[in-house]
Amino acid sequence: MATSLPTLLKILADPTRLRLLGLLAREELAVGELARAVAMSQSRVSNHLKVLREARLLDERREGAHVLVQLARGAALPDDLWAAIESRLAAVEGRADDLTRLEAVLDERRKKSRAFFDRVAPEWDAVGSAFEHGSARWRALACLVAPGLVVADVGCGTGYMARALVRVVERVIAIDHSAAMLARAKENLAGHAAQVEFRQGELDRLPLADGEVDAIFASLVLHHVPDLFAALRDMRRALKPGGRLVVTDLLPHKEAWMGEAMADLKLGLDATELKSRAEKAGFVDVAVDRLDDAYVVEAPGGRRAALPLFLIHARVPQNAANDAARGLPASLRTNPDRP
Ligand SMILES: C[S@@+](CC[C@H](N)C(=O)[O-])C[C@H]1O[C@@H](n2cnc3c(N)ncnc32)[C@H](O)[C@@H]1O
Structure with missing residues (x-):
C-alpha cells in the first residue's frame, strides 16, 4: 500500500533523511559510503534507512558483500514532489559538506578502478581478447x-x-x-x-x-x-x-x-x-x-x-x-x- 501523504511529509520533515535521499538521488551507494558522506555512524544511518525503506522510498540490491541503496522514484515518491524537494536541497543544512564528502567517496571508487586497470594493463589484451562481445x-x-x-x-x-x-x-x-x-x-x-x-x-x-x-x-x-x-x-x-x-x-x-x-x-x-x-x-x-x-x-x-x-x-x-x-x-x- 502506498504511504499516505501525511506520513510521507512527516518522514521527509527530518533533515537527515532529506540529506540521505539527496545523496541517493545522485548515486547508488553502500551503507558505509553513505555514512561517510554524511559523516555519521553507520548505525544511525541504518536507522534512517529503515524508515525510508518502510515507506518504500528506497531501492536496494545486493552486490557481493555489499547492499547498495538508491532513491526509489515513482509510486511512493511522485516525480513532481521529488523535483520540488530537489530544487530546494541546497538550502538544507549540511548539504554542501555532504556533496564534498560524497566526491571523496566517489574518488575512492575511481582510485580502486584505476589501480585495478593499472595492474592488469600488461595482460589485458591477452585476457580481453578472449572475451566475446557478440556484435556489440x-x-x-x-x-x-x-x-x-x-x-x-x-x-x-x-x-x-x-x-x-x-x-x-x-x-x-x-x-x-x-x-x-x-x-x-x-x-x-x-x-x-x-x-x-x-x-x-x-x-x-x-x-x-x-x-x-x-x-x-x-x-x-x-x-x-x-x-x-x-x-x-x-x-x-x-x-x-x-x-x-x-x-x-x-x-x-x-x-x-x-x-x-x-x-x-x-x-x-x-x-x-x-x-x-x-x-x-x-x-x-x-x-x-x-x-x-x-x-x-x-x-x-x-x-x-x-x-x-x-x-x-x-x-x-x-x-x-x-x-x-x-x-x-x-x-x-x-x-x-x-x-
Ligand atoms: C582479392 S579478391 C578481394 C575480395 C574481397 N573484396 C576482399 O576484400 O577480401 C578479388 C575479388 O574480385 C573479383 N573480381 C576481380 N575482377 C573482377 C571484375 N572485373 N568484376 C567483378 N569481380 C572481379 C574476384 O573474383 C575476387 O573474388
Missing part, C-alpha cells in the same frame, strides 16, 4: 551510420567486407564475376540471408540499376580490373545522388610473382592517378589516405611480403545543378528525377 561493438558503430542504407560490395570475393557491412547497414548487394567466389560468400553469409543479395557481374558492367545503392565498397579488387575508368564510371552510375564510394587497394609494389600467382593485372595502383580518374568519372570530394596497415602475403618459398595499402573515399554530387556547375558531361550528370 558493431552495433555501436552502426549508430553513426544513417538508417536504411543499401550498399554494394563489388568484387566481394568470399564476403569479408560484406560480413562486416551486414552488421551496420540495412542491405548488402554482394557482386563478383566469379560464380565460385559468390558461392563461398553465400555460405559465409548464410546467417544473414534476408539482408544480403548476391549478383554475378563485371565491375565495368555492374548488375545494378542506375542510382540503386547508397554506397559502394571496392576492396582489393581494382588492381584486377582491366578498364579502371569504365569501372569508376559504372560505379558512379549505380550510386544515388550523394552516394559514397570507398576503395581500398594496394599501392604500387614489386612482388611480380603476384601477377601469375594471384592473377593481379597490376602490381598495385597509383592512388593519385586513381583519384584523378575518379574525378573525371564524376566523383567529388575525392580523398586519398595511405593506410598504416599492410596487406601481408606469402610469396613462393615461404617469404612474406607486407604490401602498402591506400584508401580512397569519394562522393557523387547531390544534384544535377552541382554536376552542371562542375562542367560534367550530360551522360554523367545526376538524374534529378531519381528518388
Whole structure:
C-alpha cells in the first residue's frame, strides 16, 4: 500500500533523511559510503534507512558483500514532489559538506578502478581478447551510420567486407564475376540471408540499376580490373545522388610473382592517378589516405611480403545543378528525377 501523504511529509520533515535521499538521488551507494558522506555512524544511518525503506522510498540490491541503496522514484515518491524537494536541497543544512564528502567517496571508487586497470594493463589484451562481445561493438558503430542504407560490395570475393557491412547497414548487394567466389560468400553469409543479395557481374558492367545503392565498397579488387575508368564510371552510375564510394587497394609494389600467382593485372595502383580518374568519372570530394596497415602475403618459398595499402573515399554530387556547375558531361550528370 502506498504511504499516505501525511506520513510521507512527516518522514521527509527530518533533515537527515532529506540529506540521505539527496545523496541517493545522485548515486547508488553502500551503507558505509553513505555514512561517510554524511559523516555519521553507520548505525544511525541504518536507522534512517529503515524508515525510508518502510515507506518504500528506497531501492536496494545486493552486490557481493555489499547492499547498495538508491532513491526509489515513482509510486511512493511522485516525480513532481521529488523535483520540488530537489530544487530546494541546497538550502538544507549540511548539504554542501555532504556533496564534498560524497566526491571523496566517489574518488575512492575511481582510485580502486584505476589501480585495478593499472595492474592488469600488461595482460589485458591477452585476457580481453578472449572475451566475446557478440556484435556489440558493431552495433555501436552502426549508430553513426544513417538508417536504411543499401550498399554494394563489388568484387566481394568470399564476403569479408560484406560480413562486416551486414552488421551496420540495412542491405548488402554482394557482386563478383566469379560464380565460385559468390558461392563461398553465400555460405559465409548464410546467417544473414534476408539482408544480403548476391549478383554475378563485371565491375565495368555492374548488375545494378542506375542510382540503386547508397554506397559502394571496392576492396582489393581494382588492381584486377582491366578498364579502371569504365569501372569508376559504372560505379558512379549505380550510386544515388550523394552516394559514397570507398576503395581500398594496394599501392604500387614489386612482388611480380603476384601477377601469375594471384592473377593481379597490376602490381598495385597509383592512388593519385586513381583519384584523378575518379574525378573525371564524376566523383567529388575525392580523398586519398595511405593506410598504416599492410596487406601481408606469402610469396613462393615461404617469404612474406607486407604490401602498402591506400584508401580512397569519394562522393557523387547531390544534384544535377552541382554536376552542371562542375562542367560534367550530360551522360554523367545526376538524374534529378531519381528518388
Ligand atoms: C582479392 S579478391 C578481394 C575480395 C574481397 N573484396 C576482399 O576484400 O577480401 C578479388 C575479388 O574480385 C573479383 N573480381 C576481380 N575482377 C573482377 C571484375 N572485373 N568484376 C567483378 N569481380 C572481379 C574476384 O573474383 C575476387 O573474388
